[in-house]
Structures are given as C-alpha cells and as structure tokens.
Amino acid sequence: MAMSESKHDFTAKVSAEGRYFHSLANGILEIPHCIQCRQFHFFPRPLCPHCGSDELEWVVPSGKGTVYSTTTVRRAEGDYNVCLVDLLEGPRLMSRVEGVDDPSTIRIGMKVRAQICQKTGSPLLIFVAEEMS
Amino acid sequence: MSKHMRGSIAVLGTGLAGLGDAGGATEQEIIALAAHKAVVSSGLVMRDIDGIITSSLTSPWWVMRMSEYLGIRPRFSDSTMFGGSSFIADLKIAALAIDAGECENVLICYGATPRSVRSSTHINQMRAELDPQPYEHPYKPFNPVSSYALAAARHMHEYGTTREQLAEVAVAARRWAQLNPDAFSRKPLTIDDVLGAKMISDPLTVRDCCLVTDGAGAFVVTKSERARDFHDKPVYVLGVGHAHWHRQISCMEDLTVTPAVDSGRKAFTEAGLKPSDIDVVQLYDAFTINPILFLEDLGFCQKGEGGAFVSGGRIAPGGDFPLNTNGGGLSCVHPGMYSIFLIIEAAAQLRAEAGPRQVRDAQIALVHGNGGVLSSQATAILSSHV
Numbered sequence: 001m002a003m004s005e006s007k008h009d010f011t012a013k014v015s016a017e018g019r020y021f022h023s024l025a026n027g028i029l030e031i032p033h034c035i036q037c038r039q040f041h042f043f044p045r046p047l048c049p050h051c052g053s054d055e056l057e058w059v060v061p062s063g064k065g066t067v068y069s070t071t072t073v074r075r076a077e078g079d080y081n082v083c084l085v086d087l088l089e090g091p092r093l094m095s096r097v098e099g100v101d102d103p104s105t106i107r108i109g110m111k112v113r114a115q116i117c118q119k120t121g122s123p124l125l126i127f128v129a130e131e132m133s
Numbered sequence: 134m135s136k137h138m139r140g141s142i143a144v145l146g147t148g149l150a151g152l153g154d155a156g157g158a159t160e161q162e163i164i165a166l167a168a169h170k171a172v173v174s175s176g177l178v179m180r181d182i183d184g185i186i187t188s189s190l191t192s193p194w195w196v197m198r199m200s201e202y203l204g205i206r207p208r209f210s211d212s213t214m215f216g217g218s219s220f221i222a223d224l225k226i227a228a229l230a231i232d233a234g235e236c237e238n239v240l241i242c243y244g245a246t247p248r249s250v251r252s253s254t255h256i257n258q259m260r261a262e263l264d265p266q267p268y269e270h271p272y273k274p275f276n277p278v279s280s281y282a283l284a285a286a287r288h289m290h291e292y293g294t295t296r297e298q299l300a301e302v303a304v305a306a307r308r309w310a311q312l313n314p315d316a317f318s319r320k321p322l323t324i325d326d327v328l329g330a331k332m333i334s335d336p337l338t339v340r341d342c343c344l345v346t347d348g349a350g351a352f353v354v355t356k357s358e359r360a361r362d363f364h365d366k367p368v369y370v371l372g373v374g375h376a377h378w379h380r381q382i383s384c385m386e387d388l389t390v391t392p393a394v395d396s397g398r399k400a401f402t403e404a405g406l407k408p409s410d411i412d413v414v415q416l417y418d419a420f421t422i423n424p425i426l427f428l429e430d431l432g433f434c435q436k437g438e439g440g441a442f443v444s445g446g447r448i449a450p451g452g453d454f455p456l457n458t459n460g461g462g463l464s465c466v467h468p469g470m471y472s473i474f475l476i477i478e479a480a481a482q483l484r485a486e487a488g489p490r491q492v493r494d495a496q497i498a499l500v501h502g503n504g505g506v507l508s509s510q511a512t513a514i515l516s517s518h519v
Contacts, residue, residue: 017267042383043268069290069388071282072335073275082274082334084283084383094269094383104335108290124271 016044019058024123029114030058031091042091063114064088065127067097072104081106085127099128139403140519142228143360143367145238146174147352147477152466153317155246155347160189161202163349164244168203171351176363177238182353184209184236186223187243190216190469191256199242209236215377216504217417219243220350220473221511225373227354237355244349245468253345269381275334277419278342280382280506282334285422287388289336291437294425296336298440300327302421303340303463305449310460312450312490317346318464327421341421343462343471350473352480357519366484369516371406371497374399377509385507389437393430393501393510400499400512401432408432411514412495413482414454415475417503418461424448427501431512455492458482472502472511483517 016032020043023030032044036053040061047054070083081096081103097106098117112127148170151163158166164187172179185207189195196212199205209230215222220241227239247253261270274280288294304324310316322340330338360367376395379385401407408431416424425439433454434442442448448456459465459478466474479498481487496518502511 021267069283069287071274071279071286072332073273073279074332074334075275080273082272082279082283084388092383094272094274094381096272108286122271 016046020044021123023058024116024125027116027118029061029063029116029125031061031087031089032056033059040087040089040091042087042093059089061087061089061114064130065112065114067106067108067110067112068092069108070097070106079103083127085112093125095125095127097127097129138228138232139405140357140369140371140516142224142231142354143357143369144476144480144515145176145353145355145360145364145367146171147480148174148350149315149477150349151244151246152315152348153248153346155249157249158246160244160246160349161199163246163347164199164242164351165202167244167349167351168240168242171240171242171353175238175353177353179203179205181238182240183207184227184230184239186211186226186239186241188212188214188219188470190214190245190260205240207236209239215375215509215511217419217470217472218375218502218504218509218511219470220476221373221500221502221513222375222509224354224370224476224513225375228370228373231354231356237359239354240351241354241473242349242351243470243473245470246347247345247469248347266381269383274382277506278337279334281420281422282337283382284388284426284507285336285420288422288425291389292440294440296328297324298425298444299336299341299421300324301443301446302418302424302448303327305443305446305452306418306457306461306463306465308449309458309490310464312488313460313465316460316465317344318460337420337422343419343467344464346466346468348466348468348474350477352473352476366517368480368483369519370513371516372400372402372404372514373512374403375509375511377504380505380508382506389426391426391430391503391507391510393427393512396510396512397431397501400514404514406497406514411497411499413458413479413492413498414456415459415479415498415500416457417471417475417501418457418463419467419471419503421463423503424456426507427503431499431501450490458487458490458492470504472500475500475502476513476515479515483515
C-alpha cells in the first residue's frame with residue numbers, strides 16, 4: 001500500500017468507527033490523521049487524542065509495522081497469537097500475526113505488513129511477517 | 134490533593150466476610166456482614182454512617198442498592214468504578230467529602246461471589262457487550278490475562294526479566310498465605326510448580342494469575358481529630374494518589390511504565406515521605422508482573438530492576454522487604470476487585486494484629502491498587518501515627 005492521502009470530513013453524520021470498518025470491508029485500511037498537529041492516531045474517533053482538534057483526515061498508511069509485544073493464547077480450541085503492532089506512521093493497535101505454523105515463534109521486533117482478512121463475517125485487520133508478504 | 138489533606142482522615146474498624154467460598158451467600162449478604170464487622174469494630178452503629186462509597190463490576194446502581202440493603206440514607210455517596218483500584222482511589226474521595234463537611238463517617242465496602250456463582254463466563258460475555266472494545270475484542274485476547282501477558286513479554290524483552298523472577302512473586306505470596314488462616318491457597322508452591330503449570334497466555338501460567346474467590350471487605354473512615362474517640366488504633370491516611378492514562382492495553386504508551394509513577398509521586402508528596410520510609414508494602418498482584426512493575430514505578434527500585442528486586446526470597450516471609458503479607462490476590466483472596474483487602478491487611482499490620490505474619494515495628498504502610506489492564510493506579514500511604 002502506498003502512502004496516499006484521501007481527505008474526508010469527520011462529521012457527526014458519519015461515524016468514524018463505521019467509516020473505518022466500512023473501508024476495511026472494501027479492502028482498504030485507513031487511519032485518522034490530524035491536520036492541526038500532523039499526528040496519526042488509532043483507534044478512529046472524531047477528535048484528535050493528541051491535541052483535541054476536530055480537523056482530521058483519513059489516510060491510507062504504508063501497512064508496515066513492527067511487533068511491539070506478543071502473546072500466545074492457549075485455549076482448548078487451539079493456540080493463537082494476539083499482539084500489539086506499532087504502525088510505521090506511529091499508532092499502536094491490537095492484532096494478530098498470521099501465516100506461521102507455531103504462533104509462539106512470533107517475536108517482538110518482527111517486521112510485519114497489514115492484510116485485511118475477509119474470512120469471517122466482519123473484516124479484520126491482521127498482519128503477516130514482512131518476508132512472507 | 135494538597136498537603137493540608139495529609140493525615141486528615143483515619144481508618145477505624147475493618148471487616149471481612151465470605152472469603153474463599155461464601156457457600157451460597159449472595160454478594161450483598163457477605164458485604165453486609167463485612168460492613169457490620171467494620172462498623173461495630175469502629176465503635177459505631179450503622180445509623181452513624183452518613184457516607185458510603187462502593188462499586189460493582191456488574192451493577193451501575195450499586196451504591197443505591199447497598200444503601201437500601203444496609204438501611205443507610207447517606208448524606209454523601211459515590212460509586213465511581215476504577216476497577217480493582219477503586220477502594221484506594223475512594224480514600225481520596227472520602228477525604229475530600231469529609232474535609233468539605235459533606236459527611237462524617239464513611240463506609241467503604243465491596244464484595245463479590247465469582248467462585249460460588251458459576252455464571253462467570255456468561256457474565257463476562259455480557260460485560261463485553263455492555264462495554265464494547267471493537268478494536269480489541271475481535272482478536273480474542275483472553276482478558277485480563279492476555280493484556281498483562283503482553284506487558285510481561287515486553288518487560289522481559291526490554292529488561293531481561295525472567296519467568297523465574299515472575300514465579301518468585303507467586304512463591305512468596307504462597308509462603309505468606311501459609312501464615313494466614315484466612316488465605317484460600319496454602320499448599321506448598323515452588324518456582325518449578327509455577328513454571329510447569331498450565332500456560333494461559335505466554336509468558337503467564339495459571340500460577341502467575343490471581344485466584345478467583347468469593348469475599349467481601351469493608352472499613353470505616355472518619356476525620357482524624359475524632360478517630361481516637363471511637364477506636365484505640367486509628368490508621369491515618371497520610372497521602373493518596375490516583376492516575377489513569379488508558380483503558381485498553383493497545384492504548385498504553387509504554388507497557389513497562391504504568392500510571393503508578395503519577396499516583397505514587399502524588400501519594401509520597403502529600404505524605405512528605407519517600408520509599409525508604411515504608412515498613413510494609415501491599416501491591417495489587419492480579420498477575421506476577423504487577424508487583425515488579427509497581428516496585429519500579431513507585432520508586433522502590435530503578436526501572437527494569439524489579440525482577441532482580443523480588444528474587445532470592447526477598448519479598449517472602451523472612452526477607453528484608455515484606456510484600457503482600459496476607460498472601461495477596463495470588464494466594465489469599467480475589468473477588469474481582471481486590472484493593473479493599475490491601476487496606477484491610479495494611480491496617481492489621483499497622484495495628485500489630487497480623488498474628489504469625491506480623492511484620493516487626495510496622496508503622497508506615499504503602500498500599501497500591503490496580504484496575505483494568507494496568508489502566509487505573511491508586512496509591513495510599515497509611516500510618517499508625519499522624
């Protein structure tokens with residue numbers, strides 16, 4: 001994904017949360033960017049949590065990220081990964097790294113790339129290891 | 134809170150009820166029993182209580198339900214929920230209310246029965262619906278464990294903290310619990326037992342996680358000037374600090390630094406004390422990583438040194454840093470929100486009423502509560518003298 005900007009208003013008539021998941025369903029990851037303080041944030045909301053401004057735009061991020069922390073959840077239905085990923089643009093989010101046989105091999109510092117998983121009922125932002133994408 | 138609040142209120146009587154398995158008694162029943170013990174041991178009767186602070190993990194109407202249940206028509210009440218840290222944060226609310234003349238005698242109480250009422254899975258699902266986290270829940274973190282596991286993993290990565298060091302926290306808690314007849318888990322526990330226990334969310338095994346028990350606790354606070362009129366051994370509240378920076382673990386800026394740095398600084402400043410002045414420490418140990426983080430953030434050691442600090446039996450009975458002397462949430466009691474028991478144990482230590490687990494010459498205690506996923510942090514410094 002290239003760093004291309006697409007400007008859209010955040011208004012009371014359009015839910016930031018709704019817009020985020022609607023875009024994901026269409027295969028597009030977008031995150032809010034503040035026009036005032038020039039910082040990105042996650043999760044989407046109509047006010048910048050860094051400076052309080054309501055002047056926001058949606059931006060398609062690079063999709064590149066780094067695993068900040070990771071855990072393997074051990075459940076009867078099988079082990080799976082839950083991690084925190086720091087996007088190249090700054091924001092941190094919860095996700096999982098897919099595409100590895102053993103989730104416990106996922107390491108802090110691993111370079112990952114965003115993908116949108118449409119397998120389940122609702123679209124989900126997941127990551128794969130950079131070398132595998 | 135300003136310095137004029139230092140020592141303005143004191144804890145009078147305390148009460149415990151329904152610890153472990155309440156045997157079918159309801160939450161309100163065990164809270165009422167704990168409240169009765171607290172009020173009676175304060176030298177008061179229930180109608181002297183003109184302020185009440187309580188909160189619940191499930192009911193938003195809780196202070197009204199408990200006041201109704203106890204027959205209290207409060208002049209002042211509050212039910213702000215800060216997760217497990219609530220009852221230490223409540224000390225600040227009570228002190229401000231008493232200082233403002235809103236009320237005189239405040240009952241602070243909590244209880245729950247997650248062990249004997251076998252519906253916790255259903256209740257947890259309902260909580261997730263009522264308090265949605267659409268950017269976390271789809272990834273199915275096994276919360277709260279997974280959020281603390283992420284913090285532990287990051288601390289291990291940055292500072293070389295080991296699973297053995299985490300296990301030291303659980304083993305020390307068990308050794309204290311063996312000295313406490315009220316503690317739920319008292320069988321011997323070794324480092325290897327903790328490491329070999331069922332993994333829940335790496336790197337935390339089931340023995341790195343707190344108990345799920347029933348239990349209720351209550352205590353009364355009043356203006357310090359009047360405290361000795363009612364109680365032989367008031368426990369003075371020298372300083373209280375509270376801070377929260379996030380709700381969800383994905384919104385925590387640095388998983389190795391909690392808002393305890395703020396809450397602790399406020400409490401120490403108000404008390405006019407420093408970490409080396411503290412005789413006995415009670416830290417909210419929902420998971421073994423917690424005390425390690427809080428020892429660092431509260432200034433008992435440098436950032437990154439918490440793992441080494443707790444090693445070699447230092448925080449266990451006989452060690453030089455008595456920590457969580459009732460056995461903690463890991464081995465004594467943990468009905469969802471634990472911090473009320475930190476205050477009750479600290480009061481027992483400061484009154485030299487802790488029996489076989491008594492810390493010698495304990496005059497100043499620090500209690501630190503944690504709520505959510507390292508989200509809300511509340512610190513108080515308590516003393517046997519003003």
